[in-house]
Amino acid sequence: MLEPVAAPCCPPLTERPLSADEAERTAKMFKALGDPVRLRLFSAVASHEGGEACVCDISDVGVSQPTVSHHLKKLREAGLLTSERRGTWVYYRVEPSVLAAMGQLLSAAA
Amino acid sequence: MLEPVAAPCCPPLTERPLSADEAERTAKMFKALGDPVRLRLFSAVASHEGGEACVCDISDVGVSQPTVSHHLKKLREAGLLTSERRGTWVYYRVEPSVLAAMGQLLSAAA
DNA sequence: TGTCTATGTTGACGCCTATCGATACAGGTG
DNA sequence: CACCTGTATCGATAGGCGTCAACATAGACA
Numbered sequence: 001m002l003e004p005v006a007a008p009c010c011p012p013l014t015e016r017p018l019s020a021d022e023a024e025r026t027a028k029m030f031k032a033l034g035d036p037v038r039l040r041l042f043s044a045v046a047s048h049e050g051g052e053a054c055v056c057d058i059s060d061v062g063v064s065q066p067t068v069s070h071h072l073k074k075l076r077e078a079g080l081l082t083s084e085r086r087g088t089w090v091y092y093r094v095e096p097s098v099l100a101a102m103g104q105l106l107s108a109a110a
Numbered sequence: 111m112l113e114p115v116a117a118p119c120c121p122p123l124t125e126r127p128l129s130a131d132e133a134e135r136t137a138k139m140f141k142a143l144g145d146p147v148r149l150r151l152f153s154a155v156a157s158h159e160g161g162e163a164c165v166c167d168i169s170d171v172g173v174s175q176p177t178v179s180h181h182l183k184k185l186r187e188a189g190l191l192t193s194e195r196r197g198t199w200v201y202y203r204v205e206p207s208v209l210a211a212m213g214q215l216l217s218a219a220a
Numbered sequence: 221t222g223t224c225t226a227t228g229t230t231g232a233c234g235c236c237t238a239t240c241g242a243t244a245c246a247g248g249t250g
Numbered sequence: 251c252a253c254c255t256g257t258a259t260c261g262a263t264a265g266g267c268g269t270c271a272a273c274a275t276a277g278a279c280a
Binding site for chain 1: 125126127133134136137142143144145147149150152153154156171172204209212
Binding site: 054056070085090 | 255256257258259260
């Protein structure tokens with residue numbers, strides 16, 4: 001249903017102009033982080049001990065529970081987070097390769 | 111009218127959960143790059159020789175001229191680009207500090 | 221002054237999205 | 251089995267956003 005956005009995607013933004021296809025795929029990742037609530041959720045997961053967090057650990061961002069679930073789904077669809085149910089709770093963790101790819105896009109910035 | 115989004119904003123996303131204020135400001139930058147057309151325009155400017163580009167050099171992205179102008183304005187408002195008119199043409203260049211700040215947000219990704 | 225070119229702005233349209241309440245599902249406990 | 255808790259989905263609504271055509275503005279040049 002939702003394939004990862006291709007982790008090793010593109011060269012740094014400063015190297016050459018992105019093609020339409022590259023831009024389409026890459027923009028999805030940036031777009032996913034372009035919402036304050038999602039950014040807080042993502043940061044909460046990424047900074048949580050063990051690299052993963054239960055929804056119950058991070059859902060205190062000032063919006064309703066369905067909205068939190070909606071945003072976590074968006075982050076999953078963008079390939080930034082993965083989820084796994086273990087018993088009662090669902091745990092989210094960051095997708096390291098995708099995050100590294102995004103960092104590389106901005107890395108050669110100078 | 112449009113103040114820069116505070117270049118040295120926040121620690122890496124993996125260090126600690128972002129506050130609501132931090133997320134609000136940071137999300138604007140990611141959001142600005144969350145559109146394929148804007149991403150192509152930004153990449154075209156960033157990769158252009160001399161670090162700057164005339165609109166006429168980069169406006170071939172498959173949308174109308176007003177739309178290009180609209181997206182360039184969004185990138186300006188997000189603090190990612192600056193513009194300057196020199197004679198007939200308007201030149202855009204990347205704001206290095208802001209780009210570096212974004213890179214830092216994703217840098218410690220591991 | 222007038223005219224041409226290069227950009228920016230305006231107004232409108234349609235789509236996308238963030239948000240919520242209500243509801244459904246999954247898993248644990250009794 | 252029934253019940254409770256944690257999480258996801260559904261349906262609806264309001265606002266934001268990408269896009270365009272039309273118009274406005276700025277500079278160059280005659």
